[in-house]
Amino acid sequence: MHEVMQCDRLFSWPGREALDIPARSLCVLGAPTDKGNAISRGAALAPSAIRQASLNCEPPKLTCTDWGDVVDNAADLGTYLESLSDQVAHILERGLCPLILGGDHSITYAPVSKILERRDICLIWFDAHTDFSPWQGPDSHTHKQVLRRISKLQGVKNIVQIGHRGITIGDERDLGPKSQVITARAAETLSETTFVDLIPKKLACYISIDIDVIDPQWVPGTSAPVPDGLNPGAISQMLTWIIRNREVIALDVVEVNPRQDLGSSSSQVAANLLRNIAESWESQIAKQ
Amino acid sequence: MDEQLDNLECETVQRPFAENGQGPNKALLIHYVICPDLIVESASDSHVTLCNRETASRFRLSQAAYHFLKRFHSPSEIDKIAPGASSQLANSIRYFIEKGLLVDANAPATVPMPKQRRTVAVKFCNAPALHSSLSPADFIILGIPYDCAGELECRTAPARIREKSLDYEYGADIESGRPRGWMDVNAGCRILEGATIHDAGDMHIDFGESAAKFFSRCSTTIKEATRLSSCPVILGGDQSISYPLIASLQQDMPLTVLRIAPDPHLSHNQGIAAPYQAETYRKIQSLMNVKDVVCFTGKGFLSLDPADQEMPQNKPPKPHSISRNIDDYAAILDQNYALYISIDMALFTSPYGLSALDSAIPGLSWLRPVQQMLKRIGGSHKIAGIDIVGLDSDAAAHPLFPVVACHLLLQTMHIAHMYKGARHA
Structure with missing residues (x-):
C-alpha cells in the first residue's frame, strides 16, 4: 500500500486518517498496473494523472477519501490482484464504497471477486469492447478476457454492457443469458427510464468504466481506441441515472493511458466524470 | 574429383549439359565467379539456403553443392575447377549458371530493372x-x-x-x-x-x-x-x-x-x-x-x-x-x-x-x-x-x-x- 501525498489526492480529499467520512462515501484506491494490457504500457500512470487532473476541477460538495495506491511491486499480476483485493476488503469493512482508479481493465477482477464474497451484483460495464476473449485459464489475467472471467463468478447475476462498437470478427452482441449488450449507437437513444429498467432493482451495481467507451476525439489516451463512441456528456448522464435510481456498491475507471494522451485531455475527461459521480453521490449515502 | 561431389543436390532435373545448344566446350572457356549478390540465409548439416539480395530469389543446395559452388570464389574456368566433369556435375554447373549463382566474370555488369x-x-x-x-x-x-x-x-x-x-x-x-x-x-x-x-x-x-x-x-x-x-x-x-x-x-x-x-x-x-x-x-x-x-x-x-x-x-x-x-x-x-x-x-x-x-x-x-x-x-x-x-x-x-x-x-x-x-x- 502506498499513501499518496495530500496535494495529489483526488480532489484533495483527505487520506486514510480521516475518520469522520460518512458510511457509503467513496473511497479512492489507485491500482497503477498495466501488466494485464497486451497492447501497450501506460495505464499504470493513470491514477496519478487523473488525480492531477482532478485538481483542475471545482471540488465536489461531498468530501470523500483517497487511500492512495496499491503499489505494483510484484512481477506476477495475480499476486498484485490479491493485494488489491485485500485493500478493497478493508474499504468494505469500513463501510465505504471502493472507487478504483486503474490501471488496465484486468484489475476489475479483484474488487468484483471480493464484493461477491458479501453479495450478488449486477455488473454495469461501460466499454467499447466486450472483453470476452477466450479465457486462457486460472493463472491468466488480461484486459481482453476479464469480463468473460468475471461472468463465470457465482453471484454475478446480471451484466449490462454499454458502448460496444467497432468492427469485429464475430458478432459479440450476445454474451449469454444474463448479459445485455447495448451498442454505442443504441445507447445514444436511451431514455432514463429505458436505461434504468435494464438494471434489476434488487441487485447492487458494480460500475466499471473503461475510458475507451468515450469517443477518441475526447479520449485519445487509451490503448485500444475505437472510433464512433459516446460523448462524455452521455456517459455522465447514464452514470447519474444509475446513481440516482440504483444502489452502487463499487466503481472503477480503467484504461486511461497518459502515454498515448494528447496533453492531459483523457485524464481530464476521467477526472470530470469522477467529479460528476461525486456530485450525485449524496443520493447513494441517503439510500443507506 | 572430390568424393562429396557424388552427393551434389541442387533442386534441378537431370538434363544433358548441351541440350539448348550451349555446348560444354563454349561454356568451358568462360571465367565464372559466384554472383556477388548472393548471401547465405540459413544452413543446416545437410543443406544451405542462398538468397540473391537483388532478386530475392532463394536456392536450396546440398552442402556438397554449396562447397562445390564456393570453388568459384575467384573467376575460374569450369575445366580448372572440375576437369572432365561427370554428367551430374555438369548438370549442377548448368543449374548454377542458369539460376545466376555463377556469372560470367568478364560480362559487363547489367543494370537491374526496377522492381514493380x-x-x-x-x-x-x-x-x-x-x-x-x-x-x-x-x-x-x-x-x-x-x-x-x-x-x-x-x-x-x-x-x-x-x-x-x-x-x-x-x-x-x-x-x-x-x-x-x-x-x-x-x-x-x-x-x-x-x-x-x-x-x-x-x-x-x-x-x-x-x-x-x-x-x-x-x-x-x-x-x-x-x-x-x-x-x-x-x-x-x-x-x-x-x-x-x-x-x-x-x-x-x-x-x-x-x-x-x-x-x-x-x-x-x-x-x-x-x-x-x-x-x-x-x-x-x-x-x-x-x-x-x-x-x-x-x-x-x-x-x-x-x-x-x-x-x-x-x-x-x-x-x-x-x-x-x-x-x-x-x-x-x-x-x-x-x-x-x-x-x-x-x-x-x-x-x-x-x-x-x-x-x-x-x-x-x-x-x-x-x-x-x-x-x-x-x-x-x-x-x-x-x-x-x-x-x-x-x-x-x-x-x-x-x-x-x-x-x-x-x-x-x-x-x-x-x-x-x-x-x-
Missing part, C-alpha cells in the same frame, strides 16, 4: 498475398509508400495500417469456405461477407526516380491489378498517388472522383507531368474520362466547374454546385459513372471539427458524416477504386488513426461489394 512491387511481411487483415495461382479477387490491396509530392511523411502509413489491420483478421467460414467478413457493430450488420481480398504488397519506390516514371509504373501496376480484381484498394502515400491510379482506371470507364478531404486542394495546373500535391486534383480533373471531381469536406459536397481549369492563375476555383445535405449526394454524384473514392486522412487529423470545441481531436468529428455518406452511396454506384492517403507518421504512430483508416477502408470496400451484389441480383 515488393512483398510485405504483414498483409492487410492477414489476407493472402497476391499470387498467380490464386483466383481473381474482389479487392486487391496495394501500398504506395510515396510522399515526395508534399511535405508530410506518409511513407510509413501502409505499414502502420497493415499492422493495425491484423486486429481485423481475414478468414473463411469453415462450412462454406467463403470469406466470413466482419461485424460492423454500430451498423448492426455483417460487412464484406464473401468478399475475397489479396494483398499485392507495396510499390517498389526508388527514391530519386523521376515522379513521371514512378507514376507511369504505378499506372502499369494498377492495370495489372485490375485484371486480377474488381477493385484496387490503395494505401498511400500522399495525395499525389491518386493521379496515376485514376489516370489508369479512367481509360477503361468514365469516372466520377469523390474526394473526402479537409479542403478541395485545387490550385492551378503548372503544366508538369508529375503533379505536385496541390496540383493533383487539377490534373485529375483534366483527364478525358473523369466526368466530375467532387469534394466532400464534411460540411457538404463541393463540385468544381470543369471549365474552371482554363481560368487564369491565382483565381480561386469556382464551385458550380455545393450542398451541405448528405442526402443530395444522388443529385451530385452521377450514377451513370463509376466512382473512385479517395479518403484523405488529413480530414480526421485536422484541428477543425463540427461543434466539438472541447475535444482533443476535433477532426475526428467528421467521421460520422463521412460514414453516413458512404452508407447512402452504398450499392448505388460501381466503385472503380479506393485510396486512403495523407496519414502522416505522427498520426500513424498513435494507435487511433490506423484504426480509423482500417474502419474506413473496410466500410468503403463494403459499399463497393454491395454494388456488386445488387448488380448480380
Whole structure:
C-alpha cells in the first residue's frame, strides 16, 4: 500500500486518517498496473494523472477519501490482484464504497471477486469492447478476457454492457443469458427510464468504466481506441441515472493511458466524470 | 574429383549439359565467379539456403553443392575447377549458371530493372498475398509508400495500417469456405461477407526516380491489378498517388472522383507531368474520362466547374454546385459513372471539427458524416477504386488513426461489394 501525498489526492480529499467520512462515501484506491494490457504500457500512470487532473476541477460538495495506491511491486499480476483485493476488503469493512482508479481493465477482477464474497451484483460495464476473449485459464489475467472471467463468478447475476462498437470478427452482441449488450449507437437513444429498467432493482451495481467507451476525439489516451463512441456528456448522464435510481456498491475507471494522451485531455475527461459521480453521490449515502 | 561431389543436390532435373545448344566446350572457356549478390540465409548439416539480395530469389543446395559452388570464389574456368566433369556435375554447373549463382566474370555488369512491387511481411487483415495461382479477387490491396509530392511523411502509413489491420483478421467460414467478413457493430450488420481480398504488397519506390516514371509504373501496376480484381484498394502515400491510379482506371470507364478531404486542394495546373500535391486534383480533373471531381469536406459536397481549369492563375476555383445535405449526394454524384473514392486522412487529423470545441481531436468529428455518406452511396454506384492517403507518421504512430483508416477502408470496400451484389441480383 502506498499513501499518496495530500496535494495529489483526488480532489484533495483527505487520506486514510480521516475518520469522520460518512458510511457509503467513496473511497479512492489507485491500482497503477498495466501488466494485464497486451497492447501497450501506460495505464499504470493513470491514477496519478487523473488525480492531477482532478485538481483542475471545482471540488465536489461531498468530501470523500483517497487511500492512495496499491503499489505494483510484484512481477506476477495475480499476486498484485490479491493485494488489491485485500485493500478493497478493508474499504468494505469500513463501510465505504471502493472507487478504483486503474490501471488496465484486468484489475476489475479483484474488487468484483471480493464484493461477491458479501453479495450478488449486477455488473454495469461501460466499454467499447466486450472483453470476452477466450479465457486462457486460472493463472491468466488480461484486459481482453476479464469480463468473460468475471461472468463465470457465482453471484454475478446480471451484466449490462454499454458502448460496444467497432468492427469485429464475430458478432459479440450476445454474451449469454444474463448479459445485455447495448451498442454505442443504441445507447445514444436511451431514455432514463429505458436505461434504468435494464438494471434489476434488487441487485447492487458494480460500475466499471473503461475510458475507451468515450469517443477518441475526447479520449485519445487509451490503448485500444475505437472510433464512433459516446460523448462524455452521455456517459455522465447514464452514470447519474444509475446513481440516482440504483444502489452502487463499487466503481472503477480503467484504461486511461497518459502515454498515448494528447496533453492531459483523457485524464481530464476521467477526472470530470469522477467529479460528476461525486456530485450525485449524496443520493447513494441517503439510500443507506 | 572430390568424393562429396557424388552427393551434389541442387533442386534441378537431370538434363544433358548441351541440350539448348550451349555446348560444354563454349561454356568451358568462360571465367565464372559466384554472383556477388548472393548471401547465405540459413544452413543446416545437410543443406544451405542462398538468397540473391537483388532478386530475392532463394536456392536450396546440398552442402556438397554449396562447397562445390564456393570453388568459384575467384573467376575460374569450369575445366580448372572440375576437369572432365561427370554428367551430374555438369548438370549442377548448368543449374548454377542458369539460376545466376555463377556469372560470367568478364560480362559487363547489367543494370537491374526496377522492381514493380515488393512483398510485405504483414498483409492487410492477414489476407493472402497476391499470387498467380490464386483466383481473381474482389479487392486487391496495394501500398504506395510515396510522399515526395508534399511535405508530410506518409511513407510509413501502409505499414502502420497493415499492422493495425491484423486486429481485423481475414478468414473463411469453415462450412462454406467463403470469406466470413466482419461485424460492423454500430451498423448492426455483417460487412464484406464473401468478399475475397489479396494483398499485392507495396510499390517498389526508388527514391530519386523521376515522379513521371514512378507514376507511369504505378499506372502499369494498377492495370495489372485490375485484371486480377474488381477493385484496387490503395494505401498511400500522399495525395499525389491518386493521379496515376485514376489516370489508369479512367481509360477503361468514365469516372466520377469523390474526394473526402479537409479542403478541395485545387490550385492551378503548372503544366508538369508529375503533379505536385496541390496540383493533383487539377490534373485529375483534366483527364478525358473523369466526368466530375467532387469534394466532400464534411460540411457538404463541393463540385468544381470543369471549365474552371482554363481560368487564369491565382483565381480561386469556382464551385458550380455545393450542398451541405448528405442526402443530395444522388443529385451530385452521377450514377451513370463509376466512382473512385479517395479518403484523405488529413480530414480526421485536422484541428477543425463540427461543434466539438472541447475535444482533443476535433477532426475526428467528421467521421460520422463521412460514414453516413458512404452508407447512402452504398450499392448505388460501381466503385472503380479506393485510396486512403495523407496519414502522416505522427498520426500513424498513435494507435487511433490506423484504426480509423482500417474502419474506413473496410466500410468503403463494403459499399463497393454491395454494388456488386445488387448488380448480380
